[in-house]
Amino acid sequence: MPMLxxxxxxxxxxxxxxxxxxxxxKGAGVLLIEDGVYAAFDGTVVAEKxxxxxxxxxxxxxxxxxxxxxxxxxxxxxxxxVVDYGGFxxxxxxxxxxxxxx
Amino acid sequence: xxxxxxxDELDGPVRKFMYVNRRAPYGTIYAxxxxxxxxxxxxxxxxxxxxxxxxxVYQIKKDQNTDAIGVKNFSPTYRxxxxxxxxxxYVEKESLESRGLTTDDLVVPVQVVNNxxxxxxxxxxxxxxxx
Numbered sequence: 001m002p003m004l005x006x007x008x009x010x011x012x013x014x015x016x017x018x019x020x021x022x023x024x025x026k027g028a029g030v031l032l033i034e035d036g037v038y039a040a041f042d043g044t045v046v047a048e049k050x051x052x053x054x055x056x057x058x059x060x061x062x063x064x065x066x067x068x069x070x071x072x073x074x075x076x077x078x079x080x081x082v083v084d085y086g087g088f089x090x091x092x093x094x095x096x097x098x099x100x101x102x
Numbered sequence: 103x104x105x106x107x108x109x110d111e112l113d114g115p116v117r118k119f120m121y122v123n124r125r126a127p128y129g130t131i132y133a134x135x136x137x138x139x140x141x142x143x144x145x146x147x148x149x150x151x152x153x154x155x156x157x158x159v160y161q162i163k164k165d166q167n168t169d170a171i172g173v174k175n176f177s178p179t180y181r182x183x184x185x186x187x188x189x190x191x192y193v194e195k196e197s198l199e200s201r202g203l204t205t206d207d208l209v210v211p212v213q214v215v216n217n218x219x220x221x222x223x224x225x226x227x228x229x230x231x232x233x
Contacts, residue, residue: 010126010157012201035129038160043202064170068128070163070177075202085170 002027004095008034008102011046020101021053029095031088032061040066041075054079062088119143120151120227123158127177128168133161134176136233144186151227152183153220154212155194158233159201162193162208180210194220 005024009016017039020030030053032040039046040061053059054077063082066073073082083091092098121140125132143150154162161177168175183191191212198204198214205212215223224230 008129010129013126013157035126035157038126038157038201041202045200047202068166068168068171068173068175069126069160070166070207072165 001095002029004029004031004091004098006031006033006098006100007036007039008100010035011039011049012044016101017046018049020099021049021057024057026056028057029091030057030059031083031091032059032065033088034062034065037061037065037069037071040077040080041071042077043075047077050077051079060087060091114146116147116149117228118149118151118226120153120224120230122153122155122224122230122232123161124156125233126157126160127163127166128171128173132233133158136231137176137179139231139233140183140188141186144183144188147187150188151190151192151223152188153192153194153223155197155220157197159193159197159203159208162210162212163203164207164209177209183210192220192223 002025005020005028007017007020011017039050060081060083061076063084076082121136123136127133140150162180166175166177191210192215193212195214195216205214
């Protein structure tokens with residue numbers, strides 16, 4: 001398995017998600033955490049970019065960070081997978097390594 | 103002789119303060135710090151206006167539940183601002199729309215203003231603090 005990229009910055013404020021996607025090989029995973037979860041929802045100006053990335057990447061989003069921010073898992077873009085902290089740990093073990101984009 | 107802070111008549115100048123909130127609530131400390139400073143200004147009976155724009159609109163998103171991340175949920179405090187006579191709350195229309203949000207998603211009643219209207223409001227202030 002290639003790498004898991006974690007992104008913890010809001011896509012509306014920083015370019016971190018763009019940078020991570022630009023450096024992720026096909027098959028690499030992307031996990032949205034902390035303010036990075038704001039990229040995960042339908043109806044925003046970044047949603048199309050995230051949908052397009054699904055062609056080459058599995059994209060995961062951390063459920064506890066969604067709940068903390070008052071966002072709804074029901075509005076998560078189709079094709080993204082919501083994981084809990086246990087799922088986060090599983091991903092870290094499944095992928096060969098992790099790159100934490102800050 | 104009484105000390106200045108014991109004076110019953112707090113008759114210092116009342117200034118128009120605007121607090122501009124542009125950060126999401128939990129990723130950084132800005133949102134919480136802004137809220138603290140707003141409450142201080144309110145305690146000194148200043149003329150306070152709050153603006154939520156860019157990711158700041160997320161500060162007043164409904165249904166925040168921080169149990170699983172182990173951080174205090176301070177969003178209910180925005181509902182208490184009315185009790186401190188902080189009632190001028192503005193949200194930038196473009197910021198809401200680009201995030202797929204509407205005023206129904208917010209914990210407090212706000213006035214929605216566009217870019218240009220917000221620029222005018224900013225010009226009317228005496229002090230602007232950006233967080």
